[in-house]
Amino acid sequence: MFDYEFLRVIWWLILGVLLIGFAVFDGFDFGVAALLKVIGRNDEERRALLETIEPVWEGNQVWFVLGGGAAFAAWPLLYAVSFSGLYIAMFVVLLAFIVRPVGFNFRNKMPGARWRGFWDWALTLSGVVVALVAGVAFGNLFLGVPFRFDEELRMTWQGGFLDLFRPFALLAGVVSLTMLATHGATYAALKADETLAARAARLARLGAIAFLVAYALAGAWLAYRVPGYTVTAIESGASVSNPLFKTVAGSSNWFGSYAIRPLFWLAPAAAALGALGVLALAGRRGMGGFLASSLMIAGTILSAGFALFPFLLPSSLDPRSSLTVWDASSSRTTLAIMLVCVLVFLPLVLAYTAWVYRVLRGRVTLEHVRKSHGMY
Amino acid sequence: MADAAVVDLSRLQFALTALYHFLFVPLTLGLSWMLAIMESVYVMTGREIWKRMVQFWGVLFGINFAMGVATGVTMEFQFGTNWAYYAHYVGDIFGAPLAIEGLMAFFLEATFVGLFFFGWERLSKLQHLICTFLLALGTNLSAVWILIANGWMQHPVGAEFNPDTMRMEITSFRDVIFNPVAQAKFVHTVSAGYVVGAMFVLSISAWYLLRGRNADFAKRSMTVAASFGLAAALSVVVLGDESGYTVSENQKMKLAAIEAMWETEPPPAPFTVFGLPDVAARTTHAAVRVPWALGLIATRSTDTPLPGINDLEQRAEERIADGLIAYDAMLRLRADRSDADARLALRDHAGDLGYALLLKRVIDDPRKATPEDIRKAAASTIPNVPVLFWSFRVMVGLGFFFILLFAYSFWLASKRRLDAHRWYLQLALWSLPLPWLAAELGWIVAEYGRQPWAIEGVLPTALGVSSVSATQVWFSLGGFVLFYTALAVVDAMLMLKYARKGPDGLGMWPPPAAAPAMPLQAASNA
Numbered sequence: 088m089f090d091y092e093f094l095r096v097i098w099w100l101i102l103g104v105l106l107i108g109f110a111v112f113d114g115f116d117f118g119v120a121a122l123l124k125v126i127g128r129n130d131e132e133r134r135a136l137l138e139t140i141e142p143v144w145e146g147n148q149v150w151f152v153l154g155g156g157a158a159f160a161a162w163p164l165l166y167a168v169s170f171s172g173l174y175i176a177m178f179v180v181l182l183a184f185i186v187r188p189v190g191f192n193f194r195n196k197m198p199g200a201r202w203r204g205f206w207d208w209a210l211t212l213s214g215v216v217v218a219l220v221a222g223v224a225f226g227n228l229f230l231g232v233p234f235r236f237d238e239e240l241r242m243t244w245q246g247g248f249l250d251l252f253r254p255f256a257l258l259a260g261v262v263s264l265t266m267l268a269t270h271g272a273t274y275a276a277l278k279a280d281e282t283l284a285a286r287a288a289r290l291a292r293l294g295a296i297a298f299l300v301a302y303a304l305a306g307a308w309l310a311y312r313v314p315g316y317t318v319t320a321i322e323s324g325a326s327v328s329n330p331l332f333k334t335v336a337g338s339s340n341w342f343g344s345y346a347i348r349p350l351f352w353l354a355p356a357a358a359a360l361g362a363l364g365v366l367a368l369a370g371r372r373g374m375g376g377f378l379a380s381s382l383m384i385a386g387t388i389l390s391a392g393f394a395l396f397p398f399l400l401p402s403s404l405d406p407r408s409s410l411t412v413w414d415a416s417s418s419r420t421t422l423a424i425m426l427v428c429v430l431v432f433l434p435l436v437l438a439y440t441a442w443v444y445r446v447l448r449g450r451v452t453l454e455h456v457r458k459s460h461g462m463y
Numbered sequence: 464m465a466d467a468a469v470v471d472l473s474r475l476q477f478a479l480t481a482l483y484h485f486l487f488v489p490l491t492l493g494l495s496w497m498l499a500i501m502e503s504v505y506v507m508t509g510r511e512i513w514k515r516m517v518q519f520w521g522v523l524f525g526i527n528f529a530m531g532v533a534t535g536v537t538m539e540f541q542f543g544t545n546w547a548y549y550a551h552y553v554g555d556i557f558g559a560p561l562a563i564e565g566l567m568a569f570f571l572e573a574t575f576v577g578l579f580f581f582g583w584e585r586l587s588k589l590q591h592l593i594c595t596f597l598l599a600l601g602t603n604l605s606a607v608w609i610l611i612a613n614g615w616m617q618h619p620v621g622a623e624f625n626p627d628t629m630r631m632e633i634t635s636f637r638d639v640i641f642n643p644v645a646q647a648k649f650v651h652t653v654s655a656g657y658v659v660g661a662m663f664v665l666s667i668s669a670w671y672l673l674r675g676r677n678a679d680f681a682k683r684s685m686t687v688a689a690s691f692g693l694a695a696a697l698s699v700v701v702l703g704d705e706s707g708y709t710v711s712e713n714q715k716m717k718l719a720a721i722e723a724m725w726e727t728e729p730p731p732a733p734f735t736v737f738g739l740p741d742v743a744a745r746t747t748h749a750a751v752r753v754p755w756a757l758g759l760i761a762t763r764s765t766d767t768p769l770p771g772i773n774d775l776e777q778r779a780e781e782r783i784a785d786g787l788i789a790y791d792a793m794l795r796l797r798a799d800r801s802d803a804d805a806r807l808a809l810r811d812h813a814g815d816l817g818y819a820l821l822l823k824r825v826i827d828d829p830r831k832a833t834p835e836d837i838r839k840a841a842a843s844t845i846p847n848v849p850v851l852f853w854s855f856r857v858m859v860g861l862g863f864f865f866i867l868l869f870a871y872s873f874w875l876a877s878k879r880r881l882d883a884h885r886w887y888l889q890l891a892l893w894s895l896p897l898p899w900l901a902a903e904l905g906w907i908v909a910e911y912g913r914q915p916w917a918i919e920g921v922l923p924t925a926l927g928v929s930s931v932s933a934t935q936v937w938f939s940l941g942g943f944v945l946f947y948t949a950l951a952v953v954d955a956m957l958m959l960k961y962a963r964k965g966p967d968g969l970g971m972w973p974p975p976a977a978a979p980a981m982p983l984q985a986a987s988n989a
Contacts, residue, residue, distance in 0.1 A: 141581070142577035142578065142580065142581035142582075143574075143577050144577075145532060145573035145574070145576055145577055146570060146573045146574035146576075146577060148532070148573065149569050149570045149573050149574075151536070152535075152536060152539050152565050153562065153565035153566060153569070153570070155539045155540050155543070155561075156539060156558065156561040156562035156563075156564065157558075157562045157565070158558075159542065159543065159550060159554050159557070159561055159562065160554065160562040161558070161562075163550055163551050163554025163558055163630075164551055164554075166542075166543045166550055166554060166558070167543055167547035167548070167550035167551045167554065167929075168547065170540055170543030170544045170547070171543060171544055171545070171547035171929035171930065171931055174544055174929070174931050174935050174939070175935060175938065175939075177540060177543075177544050178544070178938070178939045181536060181537055182942065184533070184536045185533040185534065185536065185537065185946065185950070186533070187533070188529040188532045188533040189529050189530065189533050189953070189954075191529070192525055192528075192529035193526070193529070193953060196526070196957050196960075196961070197957075238797055239629055240551055240628075240629045241548055241930065242547060242548075242551075242929075242930055243930045244930060327627040328628045329627055329628050329629065417554065417555045417558070417632075418555050418625075418628075418632040418633060420634075420636070421555050421558075421559055421632070421633050424559065424633075424636050425559055425562060425563075428559075428562070428566055428567070429566065432563075432566040432567050432570075433566065436566065436570045436571075436574075439571075439574060439575075440570075440574055443574055443575075443577065443578055446578060446585050447577075447578075447581065447582075447585070
C-alpha cells in the first residue's frame with residue numbers, strides 16, 4: 088500500500104502531532120495548575136480557575152497516554168530506550184501525573200483550608216515539574232544521551248538522573264516552562280472570570296517575553312555551542328529497523344537539516360510569531376491569545392523535531408546506536424495498520440472534543456462558583 | 464543476563480501497581496453501565512429520583528474514576544521504564560492494541576466523563592444520557608484492547624521472529640485481534656467488573672436500609688444492582704476464561720497447575736474440589752474429585768485429553784532442545800547476515816526459540832547447555848502450584864456465592880421485600896470487599912500462572928527487564944508503595960465520608976422543600 092520510507096516519515100510527523108496535541112491541550116492544564124496560586128488569590132478564585140479545566144483535563148491527558156502508546160507501537164525502540172534510560176525522570180513525571188487527577192477530584196471534597204492548601208500545592212508542583220522535566224529531557228536529546236546497544240539490541244545507559252541537568256538542558260526546561268505557563272495563562276484569560284482573566288492576560292504577556300528570550304538564547308546556543316550528528320551510511324530509508332546497521336558522524340551543529348530544507352525555517356518563525364501574537368492579543372476579546380500561544384507551541388516543538396531530523400534519540404556514548412527515523416520504527420505492516428487507525432479515529436476524537444468544548448463555552452464566573460458547585 | 468534483583472523487583476513493582484490499578488478499574492467498568500441504566504430510567508420515566516441516583520452514585524464514581532486514571536498512567540509507561548527489552552522485543556505487536564485503546568476508547572471515556580459531571584445544566588436529558596452511555600462504552604472498549612494485549616502475552620498468535628531486527632514482528636493483525644484467549648478474557652474480566660459495580664451499589668444501599676435511611680433511594684438502587692449483578696455473576700462463572708486454557712502449552716500448564724494435576728488423566732478429566740498439593744512429591748493429598756467436570760469445562764468435550772504437569776514438563780524439554788537449533792542459527796546469522804543455511808534453520812525452528820532462551824537463567828551460553836541444564840530449564844516452566852490451586856478455588860467459591868447472593872437479592876427485589884430480613888442486609892453489606900478479592904485473585908491466577916514467561920513460549924520474563932540498577936527500582940518501588948498507600952487512605956476516607964453522608968446528607972434526596980434549585984450545595988460546603 089505505502090512504501091516503508093513514506094510510512095516512517097508519516098509516523099515521525101504523527102509523533103510530532105501527538106506531542107503538539109499533548110502540549111496544546113494538556114499543556115494549558117499544566118500551565119493553569121502551575122499558575123494556580125499566582126492567578127487565584129483565594130479559595131473561591133482558585134475554584135473558579137480550576138473549574139475552567141476540570142471538565143476537560145481527563146480528555147486532554149489522553150494525548151499523553153496516546154503519545155506513549157503510539158511511541159510503543161510505532162517506535163518501540165524509542166519507547167524502550169527513552170523511558171528506561173530516563174528512569175527516575177520518568178518516575179517523577181509519573182508521580183505528577185498521578186497526583187493531578189486525584190488533586191482535581193479530591194480538592195473540593197473537603198472544606199478545610201489545610202486540605203485545600205495541600206492540594207493547591209500538589210497541583211502547582213505537578214504543573215511545574217512536568218513542564219520543566221519534559222523540557223530538560225528534550226534539551227538532552229540535542230546533547231545526546233548516554234546509551235548503547237549490544238548485538239541483541241539490549242540497551243545499556245550510563246548516567247543518572249542528575250546528569251540530565253546540564254546547562255543547555257536547563258535552558259530547554261525554561262523554554263518549556265515559560266511556553267506552557269504562557270499557554271495556561273492565555274487559556275485562563277479566555278475562560279476564567281473577568282478579574283482573573285485580566286491577571287492571567289498580564290502573566291501571559293510576561294510569559295511570552297520570557298519565552299522569546301529563552302527560545303532565542305537556546306537557538307543561539309544550539310547554533311554555536313552544541314555539535315550535531317549526521318547519518319553517513321545507511322542502506323536506505325526503507326532499511327531494516329536495527330540501529331546498528333548504519334554509521335554516524337559528528338557535524339558542527341544541529342542546523343544541517345535546516346540548510347538542506349529551507350522550509351523548516353517556518354517552524355521557528357511560527358514559534359516567534361506565536362509569542363508576538365500573545366503579546367498583541369492576550370487580554371483582547373476572543374480566542375486570539377490562546378490560538379497564538381498554541382501556534383507558539385506547535386512552532387517550538389516542530390523546530391526542535393526538524394533540527395534533529397532524521398534523528399529521534401542521539402546517543403552520546405555510541406553515535407551508531409542513535410535512533411533515527413530510518414532504523415527505529417515498527418515493521419511496515421504495523422505502521423500501515425496503525426496509520427489507518429489514526430486516520431479513522433483521530434478526526435473522530437477531534438470532532439467530539441470540539442463539540443465538548445462548544446458545550447462548555449463561556450467563562451466560569453466567581454458568581455457561578457459561589458452559587459453551586461456540582462458533583463465533581 | 465540481567466541482574467536477578469532487578470528482575471524480582473521489577474516484577475514486584477509491576478504486580479503491585481497492576482493489582483492496585485485493578486482495585487479501581489472494575490468498579491468503573493460496572494458502575495458506568497449502572498449509571499447509564501439508572502439514567503435511562505430517568506429519561507424514560509422523567510422521575511426526579513432516578514436523576515438523583517445517577518448523581519449520587521456519580522459522586523462515588525468520580526472519586527474512584529480519578530484513582531483509576533491516576534494509576535493507569537503508570538501502567539502505560541511501565542513497559543518502557545521497567546521492561547525495555549520486552550518493549551523492544553514485542554512492541555511491534557503489543558504496542559498496537561495499547562495505542563488503539565487510547566485512540567478509540569480512552570479518549571471517548573475521558574472526554575465524556577467531563578460532560579457527565581459538568582454537563583447537567585448545559586445538555587438536554589437525552590444528550591446527557593448519550594454522554595453517560597459513551598462514557599460506559601469507552602470504559603468497556605478500553606478493556607477490549609487491554610485484554611487483546613494481555614491475551615497476546617498468554618497466547619502469542621499472528622507474529623514471527625525477525626533475526627535482522629532481533630524482535631517479534633506482526634504477520635496477522637486479524638489473528639491478534641481475534642485471539643481466542645483474548646475473547647474469553649474480555650468477557651470474563653468485564654463481567655467481573657460488573658459484579659464489583661453491582662456489589663458496591665448493593666452493599667451501600669443495604670447499609671442505608673439497615674440504618675433506616677434513604678429507603679426509596681436504596682431499594683431502587685438495589686433493584687438495579689440485583690438484576691445487573693445476577694446477570695454479571697452468571698456470566699463471570701459460566702463464561703469463565705477456562706475455555707482459553709487449552710489452546711497452548713503454557714495455558715495447558717497453567718490449567719494443570721490450577722488443578723494440581725500432575726499426571727495426564729484419561730478424558731474427560733476430573734475436577735479437584737479440594738486437596739493439598741505437594742510440590743516436592745508431585746502429588747495431591749486428600750484430593751476430593753468430581754469425575755468428568757474439568758474435562759467438560761475446559762475442553763467442552765468428553766474425549767479431548769488434558770495433559771498433566773509431568774508430561775508438559777517433558778514436552779518443554781523437547782522444545783528446549785529444538786529451540787537450541789534456532790538459537791544457534793540466530794547467532795550464526797548475527798555473525799553473517801547472508802548465511803542462507805542459518806536463515807533456513809532459524810525459520811524452521813523459530814517457534815521454539817523462546818524455549819532456548821529459558822536456558823539463559825540457568826547458564827550464560829545456552830549452546831553449552833548439558834542435559835541437566837535443560838532439565839532445570841524445563842522444570843522452570845512449572846508455575847507455583849499451591850498458589851494457583853488455592854487462588855483459583857477461592858475465586859471460584861466466591862463466584863458461586865455471588866450468584867446465590869444476587870439471585871436471592873433479585874427474588875427479594877421482585878417481591879418488594881428487600882428490607883424484610885436484617886441478616887440479608889448485613890450479609891449484603893459485609894460482602895462488599897469480596898468481588899475485589901475475587902478479581903485480584905483472578906489476575907494472580909492469570910499472570911502468576913503465566914510465569915516463567917512474559918510472552919508465552921517467546922520471551923522469558925527475566926529477559927524482558929530494562930538495564931536499570933536495582934537501586935533505581937528500589938527507589939521507584941518504594942515511591943509507588945508510599946504514594947499509593949497514602950492515596951488509598953485518602954480515597955477510602957472520601958468514599959466512606961460520601962457514602963455515609965448519603966443522598967440525604969448531601970441534600971440530593973429527598974429534595975429540600977424550600978430551595979429545590981441548589982440540591983448539590985451541600986457537596987461543596989460539606
